[in-house]
Amino acid sequence: MEVAIFAGMALVAALSGLLVILQRHAVYSALFLIIAMGALAGIYITLEAHFVWAVQVLVYAGAIMVLFVFVIMLLNPPREEPRWAWFDLRRIALAGVLAVVLLGELLLVLVRGHTPGGAPVPPGFGSTEQVGRLLFTDFLFPFEVTSIILLVAIVGAMVLAKGHYGK
Amino acid sequence: MSAFDLIAMLVKIGVVFGALLLTVAYMTWLERKVIADLQVRIGPMRVGPFGLLQPIADGIKLFFKEDLMPGQVDRTLFLLAPALSIIPALIAFAVIPFGDTTTLFGLLPQPVPLRLTDVNVGVLYVFGITSLGVYGIVLAGWSSNNKYALLGGLRASAQMVSYELSMSLSVVGTLLLTGSLSLVEIVRAQTGIAWWLGVLPVPNWFAFSQPLGFAIFLACALAETNRAPFDLPEAETELVAGFHSEYSSMKFAMFFMAEYANMVTASAMATTLFLGGWLGPIGPSPVWFLGKVFLMLFVFIWVRATLPRFRYDQLMHFGWKVLLPLAFVNTIVTAVFAALGRH
Numbered sequence: 001m002e003v004a005i006f007a008g009m010a011l012v013a014a015l016s017g018l019l020v021i022l023q024r025h026a027v028y029s030a031l032f033l034i035i036a037m038g039a040l041a042g043i044y045i046t047l048e049a050h051f052v053w054a055v056q057v058l059v060y061a062g063a064i065m066v067l068f069v070f071v072i073m074l075l076n077p078p079r080e081e082p083r084w085a086w087f088d089l090r091r092i093a094l095a096g097v098l099a100v101v102l103l104g105e106l107l108l109v110l111v112r113g114h115t116p117g118g119a120p121v122p123p124g125f126g127s128t129e130q131v132g133r134l135l136f137t138d139f140l141f142p143f144e145v146t147s148i149i150l151l152v153a154i155v156g157a158m159v160l161a162k163g164h165y166g167k
Numbered sequence: 168m169s170a171f172d173l174i175a176m177l178v179k180i181g182v183v184f185g186a187l188l189l190t191v192a193y194m195t196w197l198e199r200k201v202i203a204d205l206q207v208r209i210g211p212m213r214v215g216p217f218g219l220l221q222p223i224a225d226g227i228k229l230f231f232k233e234d235l236m237p238g239q240v241d242r243t244l245f246l247l248a249p250a251l252s253i254i255p256a257l258i259a260f261a262v263i264p265f266g267d268t269t270t271l272f273g274l275l276p277q278p279v280p281l282r283l284t285d286v287n288v289g290v291l292y293v294f295g296i297t298s299l300g301v302y303g304i305v306l307a308g309w310s311s312n313n314k315y316a317l318l319g320g321l322r323a324s325a326q327m328v329s330y331e332l333s334m335s336l337s338v339v340g341t342l343l344l345t346g347s348l349s350l351v352e353i354v355r356a357q358t359g360i361a362w363w364l365g366v367l368p369v370p371n372w373f374a375f376s377q378p379l380g381f382a383i384f385l386a387c388a389l390a391e392t393n394r395a396p397f398d399l400p401e402a403e404t405e406l407v408a409g410f411h412s413e414y415s416s417m418k419f420a421m422f423f424m425a426e427y428a429n430m431v432t433a434s435a436m437a438t439t440l441f442l443g444g445w446l447g448p449i450g451p452s453p454v455w456f457l458g459k460v461f462l463m464l465f466v467f468i469w470v471r472a473t474l475p476r477f478r479y480d481q482l483m484h485f486g487w488k489v490l491l492p493l494a495f496v497n498t499i500v501t502a503v504f505a506a507l508g509r510h
Contacts, residue, residue, distance in 0.1 A: 027244070027309060034302070054291030058335075062298030063328055066305070070324040073309050073317060128288060128348055 006046050013039035025079050026072045030065060037061040049126035175279045183283060187260055191427040192222040198468050205472040226420075234416040237311070244310035249414070249421035252303025256428035259296040262289040263435045264351050266445045266453035281445070281453060282351065289350035290342065293436055294335055297391065300429060301327040304393070304400060307422070308410040319409030322479065323400035327391055329486040334387035336494035340380045340501035341373045341440050354444030374441040379497045381441045383490050385466070388433040390486070392426060395471035399479060434463035 016035040023029040041056040135143050196211065196218065203210030211218030236245070266281030286292055301324055308320020342348060345356040353373075361371040374381045390397040401409030411422045438444055438459040447455030477485065 027306075031244075031306075050286065050288045051291070054288045054295050057295035058291060058298055062295055062301075063331065066298075066301055066324050066328050069302070069305055069309075070321065070328070073305070073321055073324075076317075 002046055006043060009039045009042040009046070012036075013043070026077050027069065030068050030072055033068070034061050034065045037065065047126065049131075051126060051128040051131045171276070175275075176283070179279075179281075179283055183260060183265070184257070187257065187428060187431060188424075190431050191424050192226065194427045194430065194464060195225065195423075196222050197464070198471075201465065201468045202472045205469070229417055229420040232416040234418065235413075237313075237413050239312040240413065241310040241312065244306045245413075246418075248303050248307035248310060249418045249425075250303070251306060252300060252425040253421045253428065255296045255300040255303075256425040256432065259293050259432045260428075260435065262286055262292050262350055263432070263439060264354060264444060265435075265456045266451070269451070269453075285349055285351045288348045290338060290348045290353070290440070293350075293432070294331070297429065297432065298327070298331055300425065303422070303425065304410050307414065308400075311410075311413040313413055315406040315408075316410050316412045319400040319402075319406050319412070323393065323410060326393070326397065326399060326482060326486075329483065330387045330390035330397075330490070333383055333486060333490040333494045334391060336491070336498055337380045337383035337387060338440055339494075339498045340377045343498075343501050343505045344373065344376065350439050350444075354439055354446060357443040357446060370443055370446070372441060372443040372446075377441065377497070377501070379493060380501075381437075383494050383497065384437060384441065386485075386490060388437060389467070389470060390482075392429040392433055392467075394426075394430065394467055396474040396477050397482060398476060399482060402476060430464060430467055431460065434460045434467065437463050 013036050016032040016039065019032040020029045020036065023032065037056065037060045041053045041061065044050075044053040044056060199221070200210045200218070211221040214220040214224045236242070261283045262285065264280075264282035264285065268278035268280050269275075304323040305320040308316045308318070308323065311317070341353065345353045347353065347356075357370070357372050359371040360368050361375060363369040363375050369375045389395075393400050399409075400406075401411065403409070406412070411419055414422065435456075438456060442459045442463075444459075445452035445456040447458075
């Protein structure tokens, strides 16, 4: 049962991920990205990580993607006409290098990070309390660094916008 | 899961779904009646006693209206948008506890809890699901390929993202005092009597210990459901009918139902988080729950009849520069008191 749910969710996530880049229109791309986020959230449920599910839906599917859609609609880009560039060697080379790097990373994770399956989940795993405790103890430093990075990004956006519209 | 549990669950789902849709239908009647009373009119009177059959007549009328599909729309999303709007509105209700336990006056062999399910992240579930409801509105605005509809959709997305922040923050105080994200635990934590300001005996509801949080939550609930005075996405004086300008027949009705279902959910959340949920001194608990929910729904209508619509810049100013800082202050003060109380 759990394997079936995981396989279904993984399939949906992969397919909609593919469809994100195959769409001609940015709004449809954003919609498939939302579906991919939702499928990922479903996988978190099968991992008993209910809090992470809620955050995934609330923050990614609910807030960040709304802003994506908002910006896409504000700019309202026209439907992209297909420009077939099969023989653009620079593109193919760049895509090939990136694909090999990504594949290498995936293989490395699969080989290194493989843990014997069937290990029982400790009680309280994935609960809000445990995630919070970890965030404020073991992962306090990365957590705070992330918030500073986000702050820098916001300030950067403000400065750029001010240079553009100010004065 | 035993056969009894399964049947009980199916019956509960049927009852909750039916009651929700019936409430949605009769909210239109209630809204017209209450606003009529507040404006010294009498409202619908012709269809049935006190116009009580008016929602049924409206429903039949909407079903038989011509379903127009304008030529310039993006067909897929135009059809999908009403469904995307109403589905989150209906499934958000799944975790809201509407009563304690019941044996139906001793008819059932074992007590049945009066809620569909109790997940340990119930509050986040409701916020997460309702935050998805904005896509229906936004996509309706975009797919209509009409500038008024697009402006309505844009306003809806900016408004809902802005007010969602303050709404989530306004309940953090409640969560700090409860120590749980489960809606059942939050209601249980409000049992008993408290002394308000040390003198006045009041129910131990979070509306009394978290008045600021409650006020912020109410303001944000109005904005999240696109109700007056925050109904800018469908401001008829500027935008024809906003995001649903191009919709007719049942597709239009689905947006309408979604708005009312969201109102019911928001009222039920306000009841659960701040008004003690199903708790009451005597009598069956679902009656108390329903009474409080309808009190909140009345407030929604009352506000609509009282306040004029905000201007767009006022809306953004109010959300980001008034409500959000206040929600932060409420969170910090509550956290300090909770920490002091624990030691």
